[in-house]
Amino acid sequence: MSLANSAVPPALPQMSGARSAPAPPRMGERGAPSVIGPDLTILGNLVSKGEVQIDGEVQGDIHSSHIVIGEKAKITGGIVAEEIVVRGHVMGSIRGRKVMLQSSSHVDGDIFHQTLAIEQGAFFEGKSRRSDDPIAGVTRPDSAGSASIPLPVRG
Numbered sequence: 649m650s651l652a653n654s655a656v657p658p659a660l661p662q663m664s665g666a667r668s669a670p671a672p673p674r675m676g677e678r679g680a681p682s683v684i685g686p687d688l689t690i691l692g693n694l695v696s697k698g699e700v701q702i703d704g705e706v707q708g709d710i711h712s713s714h715i716v717i718g719e720k721a722k723i724t725g726g727i728v729a730e731e732i733v734v735r736g737h738v739m740g741s742i743r744g745r746k747v748m749l750q751s752s753s754h755v756d757g758d759i760f761h762q763t764l765a766i767e768q769g770a771f772f773e774g775k776s777r778r779s780d781d782p783i784a785g786v787t788r789p790d791s792a793g794s795a796s797i798p799l800p801v802r803g
Contacts, residue, residue, distance in 0.1 A: 686720055693725075695788050702736075709740075711788045719752045726757075728786050734770075741774075743782045 681699035684690060688704035696712040703718035708725045715729040721736035732744040734753040742755065745762040749755060751769035758774045760782035766772060 681714075681716070684721075686718075711786075715744075717753075728783055728788075730783070743786060745782060 679698055681701045682696055684694075684700070684702040684704045684706065686703045690704070690706045690708065693708040694700065694706055694710045694712075698712065699714040699716070700710070700712045701716045701718065702710070702721045702723065705722045706725065710723065710725065710727045710729075712729045714731045715727060715733070717723060717727075717732070717734045717736045717738060719735045723736070723738045724740060726741045726743070727738065728743045730744060731746045732742055733748045733750065734742070734755060735750045736752070737754045738757060740757045741760070742757060743760045747759055747761040747763070748765045749767065749770040749772060751767040753767075754771040756773045758777065759772070760777045760779055762779065762782055764776060764778070
């Protein structure tokens, strides 16, 4: 039996130290969400270009493209996003094109929306206002300016 005729797998290419970056999400696809865990409390505004899932506590305004408020989450502040799903507690206004209050949600504040869905069992205290563009004119907080800390000047 000759070794030349036997099936030998081709050699694997040598891997260099550099790794290629993951491909960016295609249009219509969402990347992995940023997650605020149940043991995390944020005091201040939260701004994201992607999806955010909040399971902890935020005391401040939240601006993102897609927001999911988990069942045990507590938000004290305004929420602005294209799509918002609320399962937890929100005390503040909500502005979104598509807003869904699930059965475990507790919202105390006004909702400005293009479409609104409220499941049976959800708690909602406030006004509901339909608008063709509920997030128009809302500016995102300046995240760079709000986190700056003045440094002492030495003379």
